[in-house]
Amino acid sequence: MTRRVIIRLGLAAGAALLLVACAPSPTRPGEQWAQQAQAQLQAGHPAMAADTYLKAAAGLAAPQRQQLMLKAAALLLQARQPDRARTVIEGIEPTGLGADDMARKATLAARIALLAHQPEQALAALPNDVHGLSPEVASGLLEVRAQAERLTGNPLGAIRARIALTPLLSAPATIDANRHALWELLSQASPGQAQAWQQEAATPALQAWLALALIAKTTSASPTALDNALAQWRQQYPQMPDAEPIIKALVAQWQAMQVYPSKVAVLLPLSGRFEPVARAILDGILTAYYRHRQRNGGHEVHLRIYDTAAHPDQIVSLYARAVQAGAQYVIGPLDRDTVTRLATSGQLTVPTLALNHAADGTPIPQQLYQFGLLPESESAQAAERASLDGRRRAIVLVPDSGWGQRVASAFADRFQQLGGEVLAIGRYDPSASDFSPAIVNTLNIDYSNARRRAVSATIGRSVDFEARRRQDVDMIFIAGDPRQARLLMPQIRFHHGIGLPVYAISTVYSGTRDPRADHDLNGLIFDDAPLLLDSQGPAAAARAAMHANFPEASRRYPRLIGLGEDAYDVLPSLQRLASQDWARFPGVTGRLKMTADHALVRQLEWAQFADGLPILMGQSQDAAQQNATATKAANGAPP
Known part of the structure; x- marks a missing residue:
């Protein structure tokens, strides 16, 4: 919404x-x-x-x-x-x-x-x-x-207001709406943020709600873990009847996470040009598969894998073959053309989670769900975050490519919807190392130099001159890969961009904590998955397992491994997410919600680089330091 x-x-x-x-x-x-x-x-x-x-x-x-x-x-x-x-x-x-x-x-x-x-x-x-x-x-x-x-x-201020609002409401509809709005705010906080808030909470009700949010975020998906955590919570906070509907929903979600179909088919291009991407996704699917099997006492889910690259034009017949073999759910296919072909076939008979989105304008059948790591969605969230931070006038720096154009358009569209203005869009050569032309142009520094030349020509001699950037901008949005971001940030500062907040999407971060390489990113604000940012809870545990099990792939494709994990883990919750617009699934790639066209949208977390490390935003200084120490240790770095 x-x-x-x-x-x-x-x-x-x-x-x-x-x-x-x-x-x-x-x-x-x-x-x-x-x-x-x-x-x-x-x-x-x-x-x-x-x-x-x-x-x-x-x-x-x-x-x-x-x-x-x-x-x-x-x-x-x-x-x-x-x-x-x-x-x-x-x-x-x-x-x-x-x-x-x-x-x-x-x-x-x-x-x-x-x-x-x-x-x-x-x-x-x-x-x-x-x-x-x-x-x-x-x-x-x-x-x-x-x-x-x-x-x-200020989500904590909003949480306090909604808690204070609770005893004043009498109509069931308004009570329910306020409760879900409150839970939505609590769910958006990272575990570290919720923990820091709880330590400073002044009222029992706020402490209780934050404790419940921590249970939802940090409890493993084992059958008994949630029951034990809730029993302790009820004993500590006995006067919280308003939370019972949320607890009921949590229990239902945990129960659903234990009930998997007995047969699942996976359709991925395991050869050809998409093979590396597909292999990383499959690594994630298998990780979630074995984790589920271990937690559920060896409960058997028959997983059958099909290589769609072998017959790319026969996706419909391959899908039919998987269903005839007994598949009750299907994960895949991966590339957009194949997803579009399957969506328009009229042959979907079981719930199918595609790992991409069909072409724009494609009618989406009831049994098809769409899931992917869309940079356009991340750009829109960056616009929302900047608007929440009070930013109103932005310049944009993106690669001169089709990808860069899509990212820039997504940011600009959402930012303008929220009352902001994009003053200029600079496109840099993604293969270059010097991005000065795009930076200088968008900051209007070239106009300042032009004025110097004009004055010099008029008076016939050189003049002392200090270049200045435009003064009507209050933020910069950038997009690119880690190499490009590490070059952009110091060049922005060099060209008089010091003091301007810079926002970005997850692609600027390699996913591996490297303080030496990322020192130039200090101050950069970006959105990313819990898998790569959380220092505790299931997402942090999944990251540790990913680095241990797939050391090479986790450096190159960490988010794709997370996509595979979430694709498997979310299967039992698809229909609930589609039928309840307030429902969310706590994935490692983000909090997942379902749109009206059956697309899973990831709600990401926000971090800012400090001392070359990504630190979750909204934490107290002490909590941030603890997070930094924990994340260094998780990657083998000295604290």
Whole structure:
């Protein structure tokens, strides 16, 4: 679900709460305007009802005048007229208003700021304390605070707001929506981040929720591990009935992870040009297969592997052969053309997890699920992260290639949707070592040099000159491989880019911790899989096993090995993910969610390079140091 959709849903829910809180009092003689406004509202014309209230308010004294203006502003927001609503709010004098009405006014102002993509202003408009407010008004205010805190990149603030909101809600639908929004926030935190928050938590409820999130993130998938962890949690936090639906979902997820089909077919190109990629994915599939077998007492899953490269034009008949042999699930195929051919065949009869996406515009049959490591998705998440961090004006540096163009377009599209502006896109020669032309051009440093030459020509002598970059940019987004990133970062700094935050996608990181080689990446912010970032929990254990079992492949294709592991592990959860839009699967490549077109999307973690090592963002300094020490040790480096 995109951030814009989330905001709209939240604003709609909040507007409903405000309208309940601002509901007109029973009509008294001479107040025909109240009946008229009600009729207009029931007919689906909130803006007309707002106008009726405003006309009536002009003839009333305080505080009735301000109360009607509050109702009108809420209706204008419902009618998607935030500019008019802002004007009304600014005209409401505080004289004579009670605490509830003042809070209503602040909440409306904050909602208007959210619609303008200004979450910081929304927070500034809201009072910090809801003590003494009615439940309806307090719940509306806390809902807005939770949204604004999340949009400013402060998930812990959003978590606190949603916990405070919980006892104020009474309708089952709003209780459920708030609970799932809370769990979504908790689930996005890394284990280290959740642990750091728990150590600083000031309330038992926050401690309990964070402890539950840690259980979900760090408990192994063995049949009894979750039961034991939950039993201890219930003993430590007995007064947490609000968490029971989440616990029930966790238990169901763990149970589903133990119930695999008895026969699975794998369709991969194990020869030809895709062979190295396919072999790495197969390594991951087999790792998950043997891990599942060990945890489940030798429970047998018959895995049959087919080489699609032997007959690339016969994928449909090969698929039919696998199903006829008893396959209840199919993993693969891999390349886009083959996935598209299978998707349009009309022959899919069992759940099939393709390891790529069909061509754009291809109708996706019910039995087909799509999964892959899409750089475009990572670019969109980079745009979302930058927007959350308050960045509004970006320049982009990508390789001059089709891949670079797709990555740049994905970032620009999402960044602009969120209210940002891409000022320039620089394309560098991916085979070169000097990327100065693209950097200088996007930072407008060449224009500064041109002005120096023009002045020198005019006065007939050389002039002292210090080149300056453009001043309207507040971030840089880069894409490339580790070699290119290690060259880009120092060259950006050399060309007056010091102080500009730089964001990137996972391709800039080799996946192997190498402080000496990655020292030039210090400060770079990037998204990547838990497999390569977590220092504890299942993802960290999977990384250690990957390095031990596949030392060569884990250096070249670590994310593809993770893709294979998740492809096998997620099989029992596919239908649940497709039917429950709030459901998530804790994969090693990211938290997996399902879109409407049956595509698994990875929600990645965020890290920043420091001392040549990727450190998960949002950790305290002590936790970051512990993480750095642990990750060095995991790779054989001295602490």
